[in-house]
Amino acid sequence: MSExxxxxxxxxxxxxxxxxxxxxxxxTGATTAISFVExxxxxxVVALAIAVIKAMLVVLFFxxxxxxxxxxxxxVAAGFFTFLVLISMVMTDYISRAWGLW
Amino acid sequence: MxxxxxxxxxxxxxxxTLPKKSYLNSEYGLKSWLLTGDHKRIAILYLISITFMFxxxxxxxxxxxxxxLTPQSDLMATDTYNKVFSMHGIVMVFLFLVPSVPxxxxxxxxxxxxxxxxLAFPKINLLSWxxxxxxxxxxxxxxxxxxxxxxxTFTTPLSTHYLNTHVVxxxxxxxxxxxxSIFTGLNFIVTIHRMRAPGMTWFRLxxxxxxxxxxxxxxxxxxxxxxISLVLVIxxxxxxxxxxxxxxxxxxxxxxxxxxxxxHPAVYIMILPGMGVIxxxxxxxxxxxxxGYTAVAFSSVAIAVFGFFVWEHHMFIMGVSNYSALVFSLxxxxxxxxxxxxxxxWSATLYKGSITFETPMLYAFGFLGxxxxxxxxxxxxxxxxxxxxxxxxxxxxxxxxxxxVGGMLMAYLSGIHFWWPKMTGRMYPxxxxxLAALTTFIGFxxxxxxxxxxxxxxxxxxxxxYPPEFQVLNVLSTAxxxxxxxGYLLPMLYMTWSLKYGKIAGANPWQAxxxxxxxxxxxxxxxxxxxxxxxxxxxxxxWLANKTQHxxxxxx
Amino acid sequence: xDSQAIATSPEHTPSVEHAHPPYLRHHFETVEQQREASSFxxxxxxxxxxxxxxxxxxxxxxxxxxxxxxFVAGSHQLSIVLGTINTAVLIGSSFTMAMxxxxxxxxxxxxxxxxxxxTITLGLVFLGIKSDEYHEKWEKHHVPGLNFSVHDFVNVNxxxxxxxxxxxxxxxxxxxxFSLYFxxxxxxxLHMIIGISILIILVIKAYGGSYTDGHVSTIENFGLYWxxxxxxxxxxxxxxxxxxxxx
Numbered sequence: 001m002s003e004x005x006x007x008x009x010x011x012x013x014x015x016x017x018x019x020x021x022x023x024x025x026x027x028t029g030a031t032t033a034i035s036f037v038e039x040x041x042x043x044x045v046v047a048l049a050i051a052v053i054k055a056m057l058v059v060l061f062f063x064x065x066x067x068x069x070x071x072x073x074x075x076v077a078a079g080f081f082t083f084l085v086l087i088s089m090v091m092t093d094y095i096s097r098a099w100g101l102w
Numbered sequence: 103m104x105x106x107x108x109x110x111x112x113x114x115x116x117x118x119t120l121p122k123k124s125y126l127n128s129e130y131g132l133k134s135w136l137l138t139g140d141h142k143r144i145a146i147l148y149l150i151s152i153t154f155m156f157x158x159x160x161x162x163x164x165x166x167x168x169x170x171l172t173p174q175s176d177l178m179a180t181d182t183y184n185k186v187f188s189m190h191g192i193v194m195v196f197l198f199l200v201p202s203v204p205x206x207x208x209x210x211x212x213x214x215x216x217x218x219x220x221l222a223f224p225k226i227n228l229l230s231w232x233x234x235x236x237x238x239x240x241x242x243x244x245x246x247x248x249x250x251x252x253x254x255t256f257t258t259p260l261s262t263h264y265l266n267t268h269v270v271x272x273x274x275x276x277x278x279x280x281x282x283s284i285f286t287g288l289n290f291i292v293t294i295h296r297m298r299a300p301g302m303t304w305f306r307l308x309x310x311x312x313x314x315x316x317x318x319x320x321x322x323x324x325x326x327x328x329x330i331s332l333v334l335v336i337x338x339x340x341x342x343x344x345x346x347x348x349x350x351x352x353x354x355x356x357x358x359x360x361x362x363x364x365x366h367p368a369v370y371i372m373i374l375p376g377m378g379v380i381x382x383x384x385x386x387x388x389x390x391x392x393x394g395y396t397a398v399a400f401s402s403v404a405i406a407v408f409g410f411f412v413w414e415h416h417m418f419i420m421g422v423s424n425y426s427a428l429v430f431s432l433x434x435x436x437x438x439x440x441x442x443x444x445x446x447x448w449s450a451t452l453y454k455g456s457i458t459f460e461t462p463m464l465y466a467f468g469f470l471g472x473x474x475x476x477x478x479x480x481x482x483x484x485x486x487x488x489x490x491x492x493x494x495x496x497x498x499x500x501x502x503x504x505x506x507v508g509g510m511l512m513a514y515l516s517g518i519h520f521w522w523p524k525m526t527g528r529m530y531p532x533x534x535x536x537l538a539a540l541t542t543f544i545g546f547x548x549x550x551x552x553x554x555x556x557x558x559x560x561x562x563x564x565x566x567x568y569p570p571e572f573q574v575l576n577v578l579s580t581a582x583x584x585x586x587x588x589g590y591l592l593p594m595l596y597m598t599w600s601l602k603y604g605k606i607a608g609a610n611p612w613q614a615x616x617x618x619x620x621x622x623x624x625x626x627x628x629x630x631x632x633x634x635x636x637x638x639x640x641x642x643x644x645w646l647a648n649k650t651q652h653x654x655x656x657x658x
Numbered sequence: 659x660d661s662q663a664i665a666t667s668p669e670h671t672p673s674v675e676h677a678h679p680p681y682l683r684h685h686f687e688t689v690e691q692q693r694e695a696s697s698f699x700x701x702x703x704x705x706x707x708x709x710x711x712x713x714x715x716x717x718x719x720x721x722x723x724x725x726x727x728x729f730v731a732g733s734h735q736l737s738i739v740l741g742t743i744n745t746a747v748l749i750g751s752s753f754t755m756a757m758x759x760x761x762x763x764x765x766x767x768x769x770x771x772x773x774x775x776x777t778i779t780l781g782l783v784f785l786g787i788k789s790d791e792y793h794e795k796w797e798k799h800h801v802p803g804l805n806f807s808v809h810d811f812v813n814v815n816x817x818x819x820x821x822x823x824x825x826x827x828x829x830x831x832x833x834x835x836f837s838l839y840f841x842x843x844x845x846x847x848l849h850m851i852i853g854i855s856i857l858i859i860l861v862i863k864a865y866g867g868s869y870t871d872g873h874v875s876t877i878e879n880f881g882l883y884w885x886x887x888x889x890x891x892x893x894x895x896x897x898x899x900x901x902x903x904x905x
Binding site: 078082086090092096099 | 295319323327355356359363410411413414421422423424425426429430
């Protein structure tokens with residue numbers, strides 16, 4: 001088992017920040033541009049996919065999770081997992097409430 | 103490590119002396135308490151404030167039982183009764199049960215048990231006590247200004263549209279108290295992960311720590327969802343946004359989903375720390391390692407995880423989808439598994455142990471029996487068909503009081519008695535406390551067992567009046583509540599008495615194995631003279647018996 | 659997974675002696691332990707934030723499926739231009755915040771203060787644009803509860819002439835959309851306001867020489883908070899502004 005403190009105080013440099021910031025701006029432009037193209041349901045899919053990519057870039061680089069211990073990685077994962085539990089278990093009610101009533 | 107019990111002789115208490123220096127006398131004055139960063143002092147502050155809120159909630163319970171002595175609503179008007187039971191629920195759930203064991207016993211013991219000097223964030227710990235006070239102040243303000251009558255669940259659209267009572271004030275109080283709970287949980291998780299002494303690996307932790315860890319996860323992940331649902335209710339009352347408002351297209355059931363997403367796990371926030379106390383007490387007074395340590399440890403985590411998948415069983419009769427209810431009903435049964443693992447393992451710990459019947463152990467026995475009944479009836483209520491018959495009757499009231507009062511309060515009192523010598527350095531009076539434990543148990547059974555029958559016969563909850571044929575059982579219940587009240591008042595009195603006149607306890611009056619028992623009582627502000635190095639498992643009574651010296655460490 | 663982190667074998671402890679800077683609090687053994695504890699604590703706090711906003715995102719998902727036409731009509735009242743500008747502004751502020759953390763790590767006080775001030779400015783620009791949008795909503799009677807009229811939704815929206823006007827009962831449901839819009843962006847804005855208030859304190863302390871003496875936890879943890887607020891917006895932007903552009 002590796003030491004979780006294997007990367008003590010990894011300093012992320014301005015080059016990485018610039019690259020990530022630039023990518024984020026590009027993706028923002030892309031998601032707005034794509035919203036003007038008619039894609040049906042895929043408008044939502046693409047927009048959310050881009051949002052997820054942007055959020056992951058922020059978490060991994062701006063928030064240093066890429067360089068952090070497994071514990072922190074797991075913590076982030078636990079947060080999203082519980083959020084998914086909330087969404088999916090609530091949806092079990094909402095998607096099936098009207099079954100048989102149509 | 104042995105599976106058989108190790109006979110350890112209790113040390114003679116005559117020779118025990120109070121240490122010259124301890125956390126209690128390291129500083130004096132009100133300021134040294136109100137601005138303290140010491141987890142032990144904050145635990146004492148919590149103990150005082152929680153006891154106060156317990157008696158506030160208890161007074162409300164007394165009023166409820168008094169009203170229900172007669173079939174008519176003659177003691178108070180029906181809407182007053184609504185306010186009284188709402189306040190009883192709000193105070194007891196949010197301001198007593200949720201912080202009870204974690205904020206007092208947990209706060210005091212978690213750093214010591216893992217060999218740390220303090221919690222990871224002492225200032226945040228103090229902040230959570232102030233948030234608790236602020237939350238309690240808001241709640242009491244709501245009560246004094248005229249009360250709330252939503253029930254403790256703040257059910258929409260009742261709370262958002264149909265009431266002119268102080269829902270916003272009470273909601274804000276619970277919102278703030280929720281942050282107190284979040285910060286406590288956050289502090290515990292970081293402390294358990296990051297502050298353990300050298301050698302204190304995960305599987306050497308006392309089970310008390312495991313159960314607090316699991317409860318803390320629930321606090322951190324569940325409470326914010328309660329916070330947002332209360333914020334939305336408050337915004338709906340004050341501004342008039344329409345997220346839960348059917349006239350604007352909102353769904354009141356969504357509030358229920360969000361509320362119970364927290365409030366079901368909250369049940370485990372309440373009971374898990376109590377289960378941790380029981381593990382310690384049963385092991386100590388059986389002189390045996392807890393049977394199936396790993397299973398008990400993981401069952402705490404399993405309860406925490408499953409806790410997030412079952413909330414809809416509170417909503418079966420509210421018009422949720424039947425298919426979804428089926429899923430949640432099945433998942434609810436899952437929770438019975440880790441709970442049963444705990445009960446079985448505690449029983450197996452008792453088997454062939456050298457059991458002694460000190461007061462904490464009496465409370466622990468009470469816990470075992472009552473929580474089993476409470477848990478089993480929970481399985482009834484988790485099955486959809488039974489639930490439709492039994493929910494919103496006194497059956498459900500009896501069920502959750504068996505778990506919360508019979509389980510959690512018994513565990514809380516067990517823990518308070520068990521660690522009282524560590525907290526204060528003095529013993530409580532032995533005979534009176536045994537009497538109190540017995541009184542509590544008898545009073546409890548008498549109060550809540552008739553309610554199972556009442557509920558099964560169909561007496562609905564939350565009404566001030568009831569048909570006359572239910573009176574006999576209600577009188578029994580009220581009589582029991584009186585006995586129960588005496589049972590709770592007794593510890594309050596003799597514990598206070600013992601602060602001055604109790605026998606001096608010495609460092610390890612129970613010959614328990616936890617790190618907290620290897621230091622002086624009451625402990626130093628820094629807990630340990632030097633960071634302990636742990637080289638043995640939890641509950642290793644052979645190690646304790648072989649330890650050449652375990653006298654009081656006196657300093658100064 | 660981290661059972662050996664602090665609970666290491668005894669030979670790991672002697673590092674106590676070699677560094678004992680003034681900012682090391684008494685109950686921690688090492689600076690590293692203190693740093694890890696505070697950043698872990700901050701992340702746990704962010705977990706609670708995820709769940710806090712999570713409740714509203716769940717509500718959004720449900721109601722968008724229930725009242726799809728109302729959500730389309732509601733989102734057609736928002737300005738995609740302003741939304742895009744605001745997203746860019748917020749990403750910019752995240753970048754300057756990241757650079758502030760870097761400046762603190764490299765002990766560059768001047769750069770730290772500059773980047774913190776830039777972050778404040780960008781945050782204020784975001785809030786300015788947001789309040790302009792709120793003002794417009796108020797003028798157009800789109801604030802549920804306080805100032806709402808279905809007028810815009812039972813008539814054709816001039817910006818989207820192809821949209822059919824909504825029947826009255828569906829038009830009423832746009833209140834759910836705007837309730838969520840105000841609750842979500844309002845909570846987000848509240849987090850921004852809290853963040854900017856903390857930033858001001860940080861700037862003042864940075865002037866006094868804090869954070870550039872090797873003790874960067876506070877700046878780092880505030881950075882985490884600020885980036886989190888940015889992430890919330892990264893999701894709010896497509897959900898509220900973009901995905902319902904086409905019916």
